[in-house]
Amino acid sequence: MRHYSAKHIVRCLAVCCFLSLLFQINPQANAQTIEVTPPPPPPPVTQPEQAQPNVPQVGTIQWGSTSIIASEKRLSVWLQVKFLGNTTLNSFSYRTIEGSAGAGTDFTARDITVSVPANQGYTYIQIPLINSALVESKETFVVQLYGLTGFTLQGSANATVDIYERLYAMPQVRGVSARCDTAEDQNDNPLTAGFLGGALNNGSVCSSNFLNEVQGDSDYYRIYVDGSPVYEYLFNITMTNTTNPAAHNMDIFLYELVNGNYQTITNSLQPGQEPDTIAVSLKQGTTYFLRVLWGSSSASSAKPSYNIYTSISSPLNP
Structure with a gap:
């Protein structure tokens, strides 16, 4: 067996201490290098968008x-x-x-x-x-x-x-009949009302009634004007009460169709049983509604009935 002297032992201990100290100072000296990817930069700071005022459309x-x-x-x-x-x-x-x-x-x-x-x-x-x-x-x-x-x-x-001064046409009212071109009770609704005929025949009559109806109801008739413009002529509408006994008051109203809506042209509100009459110039190529209103009633149990007379006249020669 080989014997080491104390001098050799001290030298070995010194070398070991130096190496231990070296590894403590640089622990990665004998380790693998690990690459670390840096984090992405923060997004740029932007100012919040300001609310834009509502710009009105012209x-x-x-x-x-x-x-x-x-x-x-x-x-x-x-x-x-x-x-x-x-x-x-x-x-x-x-x-x-x-x-x-x-x-x-x-x-x-x-x-x-x-x-x-x-x-x-x-x-x-x-x-x-x-x-x-x-x-x-x-x-x-x-x-x-x-x-x-x-x-x-x-x-x-x-x-x-x-x-x-006066308008419009010598009225030619659309309708195949000299009477009411609609049947009771279709004339109870303006959507199903037929045309009022007879303007081509002076003095023609439309006869109707308020059977199966109650006070406050109305009957409706369409009027459509054809023909060429001839001024100074009037379209006359007269409604007479034919109820026996005559114990009801009825009134008539005339409306003109304007852009899909009906506007009141004129009306006759004669009291009691007096005949109601409208005399008006009508526009060529225009649709009208005639409305007969059952306005009031007395003791009579009979439903009201009526006649409508249509005629054409000149104000210079009525």
């Missing part, structure tokens, strides 16, 4: 028609104004401009501003007409759009109104 405005025919005897004329893309509260103005028709003698002057609610598609403006005692030919004035707020104009700003 709508368009235009006349429903730029050529209007009116009857002096109607006492007013209605003009349609159309809107497209109208999404906010807007406005427009209109004014009348004299032509051969004069303000104060043939029509009432107008200079008016109109507010238009959002999403409204159209409106009507009314110009009063003056019914003079003079016998006059056609007279004309203009209604002008201006002062638009939130609208751009499409088409002409001017609409021309032609006023005639």
Whole structure:
């Protein structure tokens, strides 16, 4: 056995201590290198988007028609104004401009501003007409759009109104019968009402009644005017009570179809059993409704019945 001296042992211990100290100072000196991927950079800081104000859309405005025919005897004329893309509260103005028709003698002057609610598609403006005692030919004035707020104009700003003393046509009423072109009780509903015939035959009669109905009900008849324009003629409608005994009051109303809606033209509200009569000029190519209203009743148990007489006359030769 080999013997080591104390000197050798001390030297070995010193080397071991040096190596141990070296590994403590750099523990990775004898380890594998591990690559660590750095984390991604944070996203850039952006300012929050500011709320954009609602920018109103500009709508368009235009006349429903730029050529209007009116009857002096109607006492007013209605003009349609159309809107497209109208999404906010807007406005427009209109004014009348004299032509051969004069303000104060043939029509009432107008200079008016109109507010238009959002999403409204159209409106009507009314110009009063003056019914003079003079016998006059056609007279004309203009209604002008201006002062638009939130609208751009499409088409002409001017609409021309032609006023005639009387309108419109020698009535030719559609209907295959000299009587009521509908059967009771189909005339109880305006949707199923037939045409009132007989205007081609002066003095023809439509006879009907309120059987199976109650007080407050109405009968309806359509009227459609064909023919060429012939002025100075009136369409006459007379309703007489034929109930025996005559113990009911009935009244008649005439409506005109305008843009899908019926507007009241005139009516006759004679009291008691007196005949009710309407004399009116009718428009060519226009549909009307005649309504007979069972207004009131007395002690009679009989349901009311009536006749409708239609005729054509000239105001110069009634």
